[in-house]
Amino acid sequence: MxxxxxxxxxxxxxxxxxxxxxxxxxxxxxxxxxxxxxxxxxxxxxxxxxxxxxxxxxxxxxxxxxxxxxxxxxxxxxxxxxNRWGEYISYYENILSTKNYLLTYDKGRNDPDFNRYVVYEDKDYKYVHFLYVGSYRYEIIKRKFSKWLNGKNVEHLKRHQQDRLxxxxxxxxxxxxxxxxxxxxxxxxxxx
Incomplete structure (x- = not known):
């Protein structure tokens, strides 16, 4: 379109x-x-x-x-x-492992979730994979997908589609x- x-x-x-x-x-x-x-x-x-x-x-x-x-x-x-949670997770993880696009953060930041995205650091900064800023959404989608895989009702977790307009x-x-x-x-x- x-x-x-x-x-x-x-x-x-x-x-x-x-x-x-x-x-x-x-x-x-x-x-x-x-x-x-x-x-x-x-x-x-x-x-x-x-x-x-x-x-x-x-x-x-x-x-x-x-x-x-x-x-x-x-x-x-x-x-x-x-609501293609499996595809989202696969694509996210593929980008995480194949693209080294970085954001720069102050060296003082030191929490475990953040540190998982650190690609490297120097004396002043930590260089973090750019997908870090979307990691919160990634974690939510992983939980939704896990519920779906375990046979739990996930209808209330799904996003509305165009046919609802x-x-x-x-x-x-x-x-x-x-x-x-x-x-x-x-x-x-x-x-x-």
Whole structure:
């Protein structure tokens, strides 16, 4: 859905890059959660990766890392909202073991949950895997998944899906989002 919308613009790469940059990256996540179109959110992450790979030569490593982190968080969010807890856990753990994107923290921080995410440290700082900031949600999802595996009722733990919105509600939400998106994309393309 969002991919088709982006094709209206001359340079899809610039539009994708704009959508994945602050503050629009927050807007993109909101689009999929507000409309509860989580499956399209997963498709959108795949689409963005294809566009970025086709234009990889235009991005330095730091730029790619920033965009990659946004797409990783978006995919995790969509898996969470789709109640695909096993996939969420697998993807989270795969990223944890394959991507060394780091955040810098003061050396004084020293709790066990935090220390599990420390990749390395020097005399002043601890360098922590960027997924640390989502570790609280990861732990919640692991508990939900464990309950489900043990045959416990988890219906009350599931996120609401798009079919719980009326057609009118959904249409109003989509129109609202696209109106705002149009304004942001026009502004960002005019700045280029």
């Amino acid at each position: 969002l991919q088709d919308y982006l094709k209206r613009y001359k340079d899809t790469y610039i539009s994708v890059k704009a959508l994945l940059s602050y503050p629009l990256c927050n807007f993109v996540n909101e689009f999929f959660t507000y409309t509860r179109n989580y499956e399209s959110g997963l498709d959108f992450t795949d689409y963005c990766y294809r566009i970025l790979e086709m234009n990889r030569d235009k991005l330095n490593d730091k730029e790619f890392e920033c965009l990659d982190k946004i797409l990783i968080r978006l995919r995790l969010s969509m898996l969470d909202y789709l 009326s057609d009118t509600e959904l249409q109003e939400r989509i129109e609202s989002i696209f109106t705002r998106l149009d304004m942001y994309l026009r502004r960002s393309q005019n700045d280029k």
